[in-house]
Amino acid sequence: QTARNFMAQGIGLCRTEHMFFEPGRLTVMREMIFADDPEDRRAALDLLLPMQRADFKELFTIMKGQPVCIRLFDPPLHEFLPTDRAGLRDLAEALDLPVSDVTRRVEALGEYNPMLGMRGVRLGITVPEIYDMQVRAIFEATIDTSRDGAAVVPEIMIPLVSAKREVEIVRTRIDAVAAAVRSERGVEFTYRLGVMAETPRACLRADEIVQHAHFMSFGTNDLTQMTYGLSRDDAGRFMSEYVRQGVFPEDPFHRLDTDGVGELLRIGAERARAGRPQVTLSICGEHGGDPESIAFCRAAGFDYVSCSPFRVPLARLAAAQLAVRDKIG
Numbered sequence: 001q002t003a004r005n006f007m008a009q010g011i012g013l014c015r016t017e018h019m020f021f022e023p024g025r026l027t028v029m030r031e032m033i034f035a036d037d038p039e040d041r042r043a044a045l046d047l048l049l050p051m052q053r054a055d056f057k058e059l060f061t062i063m064k065g066q067p068v069c070i071r072l073f074d075p076p077l078h079e080f081l082p083t084d085r086a087g088l089r090d091l092a093e094a095l096d097l098p099v100s101d102v103t104r105r106v107e108a109l110g111e112y113n114p115m116l117g118m119r120g121v122r123l124g125i126t127v128p129e130i131y132d133m134q135v136r137a138i139f140e141a142t143i144d145t146s147r148d149g150a151a152v153v154p155e156i157m158i159p160l161v162s163a164k165r166e167v168e169i170v171r172t173r174i175d176a177v178a179a180a181v182r183s184e185r186g187v188e189f190t191y192r193l194g195v196m197a198e199t200p201r202a203c204l205r206a207d208e209i210v211q212h213a214h215f216m217s218f219g220t221n222d223l224t225q226m227t228y229g230l231s232r233d234d235a236g237r238f239m240s241e242y243v244r245q246g247v248f249p250e251d252p253f254h255r256l257d258t259d260g261v262g263e264l265l266r267i268g269a270e271r272a273r274a275g276r277p278q279v280t281l282s283i284c285g286e287h288g289g290d291p292e293s294i295a296f297c298r299a300a301g302f303d304y305v306s307c308s309p310f311r312v313p314l315a316r317l318a319a320a321q322l323a324v325r326d327k328i329g
Contacts, residue, residue: 001062003309007316010067011059012217012306013157013284016134017075019055020048026080027094033077034095034105038129045133052134056141056154065150069217069306070138071196072170073130074159076119078109115225120160120196124170135174139181142189154191157217161195162202167212196284198222203268207275215280216272217306218265220287224252227261254286256293266300273301282306291318298322 003011020029025048032044059068082088083106092102111117124131135156142152158170171193182188194215197203200223210216225232232253242248248257256262265283272279282304287293289311297305298319307315 003312004062004066006309006312008066008309008312009304010069011063012069012282012288012304014059014068014070015074016052016070017073017079019052020080025051029080030091031095032130033080033109034097034102041127041129042133045129049133049137052137053141053144056138057145060141060145060152060154061149065152067155068152069155069157069194069215070134071157071159072124072134074120074123076109076111076114076117077123077127078106078111078114081106081109115222115231120198121158121166121170122160124158125166128170128173131170132173132177135177136181139178139189139191140185142191143181143185143187146189152189155194155215156191157194157196157215159196159219160198160222161209162199162205164205164208164211167193167195167209171212194280197268199226200264203264204271206268206272210272210276210279213276213279215282216268217282217284218268219284220256220261220265220293221253221285223264224257224261227257227264228252255290256287256296258293258296262296262300265297269300269302280304286311289315291321294318295322 020026028044028047032041032048035041035044056070082091088102088106089099092099095102118126138154138156142154146152156174158167161167174193178189178191192214193212194217195202195209195213196217196219197206197209198219202209203218203223206216221232224230230252235251235253239248239251243251252261269281272281281302283293283297283302284306286307288297288305289307291314294305294315295318305315305319
């Protein structure tokens with residue numbers, strides 16, 4: 001609603017994982033994570049389905065026909081699990097399991113480098129029931145909201161894609177869920193499928209990846225992290241010294257590195273357009289609210305930028321100034 005009040009022309013990135021952190025939902029989410037087989041996992045996801053559907057209906061209603069891009073589940077599952085003794089004890093009680101069993105399972109789900117581990121599309125391929133539930137909630141909300149007002153064409157984004165085959169696998173399942181919902185409801189609807197390019201490989205192989213996608217959104221936060229081999233969460237320890245000594249002119253997480261990361265973006269945009277001329281290109285992340293980064297994206301041929309709601313006015317002003325500058329030469 002805040003973004004809409006600031007005249008945003010749609011939602012460029014809805015992070016669905018944020019919908020699971022409320023206490024009531026978190027318990028069900030943890031039950032799903034601890035499920036021993038797909039059947040038990042689906043039983044927990046059936047409880048999350050109406051919650052997700054209600055969230056999407058509200059988003060579609062607020063945006064009144066404007067584009068809504070929903071990113072499927074992205075973070076590693078261990079982020080939803082407690083690590084302290086009290087939390088593990090509470091979880092064991094909620095799941096009616098011994099504390100030792102819960103502790104072992106939590107430790108087993110831990111990863112040495114979770115940002116490069118089983119998250120994003122990798123989770124969607126290995127635990128496909130999660131994405132099945134989410135897209136069903138999106139499609140059912142699409143039908144319900146379109147009945148009450150402006151027609152909704154949801155945009156579904158697959159995160160952390162690096163290979164064409166990943167998109168093929170996930171798209172096949174999404175299409176199957178869409179067919180099932182159309183059959184059950186007796187209502188036709190359409191959707192747009194996109195990918196989030198956050199790895200250097202996704203930029204280099206963009207021409208292949210977009211064969212199965214209507215849009216490609218470059219996640220510049222993670223792309224910067226992976227291009228530099230630099231953790232965004234830890235960079236603060238030395239970044240001010242790097243800027244002071246002129247190693248970097250600016251923190252690359254605040255202002256887009258138009259040389260290194262920018263070259264990957266230009267390559268990705270050129271190859272994506274070569275592979276699918278009508279593909280929609282955008283960037284997601286805090287760079288989308290930075291005037292200099294917006295200028296780069298406009299010059300590189302991107303269609304739109306998205307950023308956090310409170311940066312929308314700044315982004316709109318920067319885009320307007322660039323448009324005026326172009327008109328007056």
